[in-house]
Amino acid sequence: MPRFTKFHGFGNDYLVFEADQLANVDDLGAFAHRICNRHYGAGGDGIAVVGSAPDQNSDFSIRIFNPDGSEAGMSGNGTRCAAAYLHYHKLWTNDELRLQTRNGLKLYELLETSHGSFLFRSELGQPRFDNASIPMRTDQPLPQVIDYPLEVGGETVLATALQMGNPNCCVFVSAFHEIDWRRL
Numbered sequence: 001m002p003r004f005t006k007f008h009g010f011g012n013d014y015l016v017f018e019a020d021q022l023a024n025v026d027d028l029g030a031f032a033h034r035i036c037n038r039h040y041g042a043g044g045d046g047i048a049v050v051g052s053a054p055d056q057n058s059d060f061s062i063r064i065f066n067p068d069g070s071e072a073g074m075s076g077n078g079t080r081c082a083a084a085y086l087h088y089h090k091l092w093t094n095d096e097l098r099l100q101t102r103n104g105l106k107l108y109e110l111l112e113t114s115h116g117s118f119l120f121r122s123e124l125g126q127p128r129f130d131n132a133s134i135p136m137r138t139d140q141p142l143p144q145v146i147d148y149p150l151e152v153g154g155e156t157v158l159a160t161a162l163q164m165g166n167p168n169c170c171v172f173v174s175a176f177h178e179i180d181w182r183r184l
Contacts, residue, residue, distance in 0.1 A: 004035075004042070007084050009077035012045040016085040019051035019061075029069035036067035046075060048082040050091075058100040059092060066166075074103040074165025076124050083108045084118040103165050128163040136161050136169075 002021040007014055015035060025031045028049065035041040044067065051061040062082050064072040072078070079099055086092040087110060097108040103125065112119040128134070129144040136145055145161040150169075161169045173179050 004047075005085055005088065006042065006044065007081035007088075009080040009084075012075075012077035012081075013043070014046050014048050014075075014078045014081040015042055015044045016048045016050065016082050019049050019063075022049060028063070028065055029071060032065035033067065033069035046072070046078050048075075048078045048085070050082050050085060054100050058098045058105055059094075060086065060097070061100045063102070071102070072166050074101045074106070074124065076122060076165065079106060080108065080118075080120050080122060083110075083120055083122075087113065087118055088116065101165070124164065129161075131161075133163045134161050134167045135163075136167065 002017055002025070004015045004017045004021075007016060022028065022031070028047075032047045036044045036046060038044075046067060047065045049063040049065070051063070053059055054061050060082075062079055064075045064078045066072055079101065082099065083092075083097050086097065095110045097110070099106050099108065106125065107123040109121040110118060111121055129146075131138045131142045131145050134145060136148075138145065138148060142148070145159070147158040147160060149156050150159040150171075157171045159169050159171055161167065
């Protein structure tokens with residue numbers, strides 16, 4: 001079993017590995033699916049795989065895998081966990097860190113460290129709101145997905161969606177305790 005360190009960032013927990021530790025793993029997606037299982041694996045909201053810099057513009061590369069095995073273009077919390085890993089294990093000591101993600105180069109600035117906890121300012125890029133970038137199927141192309149009628153379990157809800165490395169879909173409600181959020 002490869003060694004990892006588990007970090008959490010704003011409620012998401014990621015298992016962080018170094019790429020060379022997973023060199024013998026044939027299918028990183030299947031590996032992520034197994035190890036992220038909270039009953040039979042280590043449990044996590046994903047894995048972050050830190051590798052060497054692909055060019056002179058970056059310090060390290062990062063690949064993020066979701067618990068279902070899919071590879072994400074980006075995860076703000078996952079990449080912050082990877083940045084913390086690099087500092088915690090003293091693989092990087094500068095205050096600025098440039099990580100190459102599938103969605104491009106992202107900058108992280110270490111603001112504070114205390115007892116194994118790290119606070120970063122991160123540059124995650126611009127959100128995209130059009131349905132093709134999210135990606136989200138809609139009846140017609142939309143420059144913004146705002147209050148889009150979405151059928152969920154026989155009920156229509158108004159959804160607002162955006163792409164910020166991973167697709168995000170929001171349903172605004174006036175009283176959270178009155179809805180069955182597990183069904184949505």
